[in-house]
Amino acid sequence: MPVKVLIVDDSGFFRHRIEEMLSDDPRMEVVGTAVNGREAVEKVKQLRPDVVTMDVEMPQMNGIEAVRIIMREAPTNVLMLSSLTHEGARVTLQALEAGAADYLPKDIRAWMDKGSNVRSQLIDRLVALGRSRRFQRSSVFERDFPGKAKPGTTMVFRPDDPEPPSRRTATPARTTMAKPARSSVSGGLSTRRERPVPAPTAAPATAREVSGPATTPAARVRFPDCKLVVIAASTGGPAALQKVLTALPANFPYPILLVQHMPKTFTQVFAERLNQQCHISVKEAEDGDRLQPGRALLAPGGLQMIIDSKQTDRVRILPGDERLTYKPSADVTYASAAKTYGAKVLGITLTGMGADGCDGSRLLKQAGSTQWAQNRESCTIYGMPQAVINAGLADAILDLDDIGPLLAGRGSR
CATH class of the missing domain: 3.40.50.2300 (Response regulator)
Known part of the structure; x- marks a missing residue:
């Protein structure tokens, strides 16, 4: 229909x-x-x-x-x-x-x-x-209370929809993806300007399809030995990032890199808004910014964010390859993190259209890093996380409500 x-x-x-x-x-x-x-x-x-x-x-x-x-x-x-x-x-x-x-x-x-x-x-x-059958009924950004955690997204379902998604196990279709071609401009990723695979939205969800692969219980998730957290999102990302980041304490012990598909003017305003709301500090990244515990750097719209290969505690903000579809691109930032920090990265792929982040996740996986993906039930659009999950790259499939607390508590030990 x-x-x-x-x-x-x-x-x-x-x-x-x-x-x-x-x-x-x-x-x-x-x-x-x-x-x-x-x-x-x-x-x-x-x-x-x-x-x-x-x-x-x-x-x-x-x-x-x-x-x-x-x-x-x-x-x-x-x-x-x-x-x-x-x-x-x-x-x-x-x-x-x-x-x-x-x-x-x-x-x-x-x-x-x-x-x-x-x-x-x-x-x-x-x-x-x-x-998509997921609606954000109430405001996810509470106003005039900087530095305090805010309420999260409320998902509701139309009365005539199939029953709300359960946590039944469903076997995802496996996606066969070619090994990314090398490119010095794009951090080791293919620069083909292909449209992202639209599989997640190719057909209306049936009652059986509404539930994705089984969600990992938060109690079973062990926080990895990492030095850097990288989070990527697209459609639905502003609300999801707000929910995750406002859960973190000011003394969060790791630097964070954020990739949200947004135009330049939007990323500046979004970073300022998050900084008002969060205990950690958040800023739109500038060339040469230092990676610091308790600080999140948001990739600026229209540009790419990578880690400086010579000063690995700093980021570089570059125009990037014109052939790449997304600016900023999760693939580019993930690839840079994999090259610089290897197994010491926690990559988190949140809600979004398309498959940006999947190729970069493969490079992170090859480097031995840990990766979390948002579950279908809590996504606005189950595209980016599904690509990572279907490729067999996710170590944990998590409800959005669990990601912030897991980061804040650094997982069960």
Whole structure:
């Protein structure tokens, strides 16, 4: 069945452009449009779309307030459309706080250019979100309480969905992947500009498929002998990273590298927001920043973050290879960590579309490192973790609720 989409925007141009982009894709069905947040709330209840595209600034009721009401009264995955400005990044994070699942930059030049990749980005996100049955009903970022751990993501299921996922064991399909080709520019990874394998979102989840491979009980997880923690995420990552990082104490004994797929302006605002909320310090990484216990460095959007091969307690921020799809890329940072720290790395792959991080995870595994992957049940989009799990690279498959406490307590001994 096609993914049912509700388009919400006060701009006639954008409503028409989005509908035009979706009209010739058999996976998409536009079930309605709305011109403000108030109308959006009513149409979500009436039409029950699988996913909503939501503008931010609209008359009568803005997109952020509409998201709050939708997540409270008729939980539905929402894709925000916002500008690439600093203010656009700020309000987008507010929308994610309100419960939106993902966002797409609203650069009018790209949306007018029929040769741009905006259409494929939009459809890929809508397909993934429309087929996901996980909704973030309440705010995951509590405000005005810096330095305190905040409540996490609340996942809810529509009344007419199959039963919520259990922890039954399911046998994942094994993915055969070629050994990555060497490249000096990309840290030992293939630079082929192939689209990530869309297997995780290729078909609607059935009741049997909703549950992924068995989740590892937290009590059975032993914390590895490591010197560095590297965490990667994409769609759903801001909420997941917030939940994990706010659980860590100020004296967390390891440096942390973070890779979240975001544009440049967004990573700066996101790092500042996390720094206000966490006991540890968080900053957008700059070239030459030092790796320090209790500090997380977030890879800047549009660039790549690696560990300096000459000064291994520092990071380098580089343009990276133009042929790589993701900037920043989990594969690049994972590969650099594997090369520099070998077995002394804990890699953690969280929710996200695609398979970024899988090739890098293979290099980490070959170096003897430990890897955790988020379980299907707690992911917004079970793409990146599934790629790692299906490749046989995950040492533990963990619920999001368990990852922060395991890090904070450094596992059972």
